[in-house]
Amino acid sequence: AVCFSAVATTSLIQSHAGEANFCCYYFHNESASMFSHQYHQHYEMNTRCQYTIDVKDPEIRDNCDLVLCVKNLDLDIGDAIRINHRDIQAEYRGKKTPSYPIRIWDHKVSFWFVSDMQDKYSEASWAISYKCLARDQEHDLCNICEELNEKTVLPNNEKEKWYRIWS
Numbered sequence: 284a285v286c287f288s289a290v291a292t293t294s295l296i297q298s299h300a301g302e303a304n305f306c307c308y309y310f311h312n313e314s315a316s317m318f319s320h321q322y323h324q325h326y327e328m329n330t331r332c333q334y335t336i337d338v339k340d341p342e343i344r345d346n347c348d349l350v351l352c353v354k355n356l357d358l359d360i361g362d363a364i365r366i367n368h369r370d371i372q373a374e375y376r377g378k379k380t381p382s383y384p385i386r387i388w389d390h391k392v393s394f395w396f397v398s399d400m401q402d403k404y405s406e407a408s409w410a411i412s413y414k415c416l417a418r419d420q421e422h423d424l425c426n427i428c429e430e431l432n433e434k435t436v437l438p439n440n441e442k443e444k445w446y447r448i449w450s
Contacts, residue, residue, distance in 0.1 A: 302400075304330040311339040313347075314449035316354075316412040316435040319396065323439055325359070325407045330398045337391040338415050347415040349387040351394075352428035354435045356380040359407040361399035368392045384428050390415065410435050414449075 304327050308317065317334055319326040338347045351366070357378050358364070366373045368387055375381065396409070412431040416422050434449060 302329055306330075306332040308332070308334045308446065310334070310336045310446070312448050313338060313340065313343055314412070314414040316410065316431070316447040316449070318437045318445045319409045320445055322408045322410070322437050322441070322445065325402060325405065326398060328398055328402055329400050330396065332396045333393055334396070335391070335393045336413055343415055344390050346418050347390040348418055349390065349392055349413050350416055350424065350427055351385040351387065351392070351411055351413045352431045353381050353385075354410040354412065354432040355408060357406070357408050359398065360403045361401060362397060362407070364394055364396050364409060364411075366392065366394040384424050386424065410437070
């Protein structure tokens with residue numbers, strides 16, 4: 284596996300083992316957006332990527348609950364996104380983008396993207412953003428994804444950076 288440091292608080296490990304693709308992303312920022320590889324066409328078959336969010340800033344960490352927003356969920360048949368946390372386990376498949384935020388009562392969570400060995404559709408992609416919410420404060424969760432999704436835009440010419448850091 285090869286490790287690339289994309290920014291001071293994000294790193295990527297990616298490996299190609301035979302016909303499989305493995306990658307790990309680590310996000311320590313207060314807010315970021317993540318996109319599937321080859322977002323404007325179709326992500327690779329037989330891919331396993333883990334995305335770990337762990338807000339590290341000591342001034343924020345102990346007062347942070349995460350909210351995840353799915354802007355785009357356009358998965359091929361057999362592919363999935365799985366969120367793993369002690370309080371929530373969720374799996375998303377298909378082409379129905381959830382219209383609600385996913386609240387994580389913690390400053391860290393991981394999710395997996397997995398694709399199988401077959402492509403049924405000519406295009407498939409996904410985009411997810413997260414934001415740290417201060418604890419013990421009221422938040423407008425009904426509209427929070429609208430704000431995050433406005434920022435979640437990957438330029439058509441983007442070929443390498445499959446994320447955007449917002450804070």
